[in-house]
Amino acid sequence: MKSSFRRLAVVGASLAVLALAGCAKNKGELVVDDSVGVTALRSPCPTVAIPEMTGDITLFNAPGRTDSGALDVTAAITNLRSTCNDAAGEAKLYSEATFDVVARRADTRGARHVDLPYFSVVMRGGSQVLAKRVGTIGLDFADGQERASAQARAGSYVDRTEATLPKDIRDRLSKKRKAGDADAATDPLAQPDVKAALAKASFELLVGFQLTNDQLAYNATR
Secondary structure, eight states: OHHHHHHHHHHHHHHHHTTOSSSOTTOSEEEEEOSSSOEEEEOSSOEEEOOTTOSEEEEESSTTOOSGGGEEEEEEEEEEEEEEOOOTTOSEEEEEEEEEEEEEESOOSSOEEEEEEEEEEEEETTTEEEEEEEEEEEEEEOTTOOEEEEEEEEEEEEETTTTSOOHHHHHHHHOOOOTTSTTTTOOGGGSHHHHHHHHHTOEEEEEEEOOOHHHHHHHHHO
16 A cells, blocks of 8 residues: 555646645645746645555445455445635644445345445655554445445644744745746756655645555456
């Protein structure tokens, strides 16, 4: 699962530079002005997303079987939304992700309750796990009902200072460059120390199903 975290976190860090994130659109740090009027805002709020291959879970009714005849319950995470308290003066940034789980069962006879495990992970720089929590979401199927749904949430706290780029890095990124300047053709985002600073200040809140090795392998081959 770590490789899935890394792949998604790299994408998340890149998108953060282009002003995505779960905060108000006009808030954030000025990152780039390329002298032709193109600017971007970088928010200190964590990027919220579902790691690769962890957004679905499949339960089977017979040990060792993964064929369609043994399908029991399938579920998926959907409608992922996030909020962030990017208010000036707050030392801690609190982000909250809410999501729906929609499930379907093969046998509709009788009422049934199903608990599915899910995780939330706070990551830094695409590879460093700062915190992980595992919870369960309960789904209730009525007698004769094929589908059920429920909502869950996960939250994280991030230090604003840790998620803010150092002033010297911000100055370099926002410096106006004119044609003919020595650094006009140099992309500051490609410089190793700038890339390292961006990664260090980039956080992600990732949510997904807490899968067994067999369930993860099944998702990888679907």
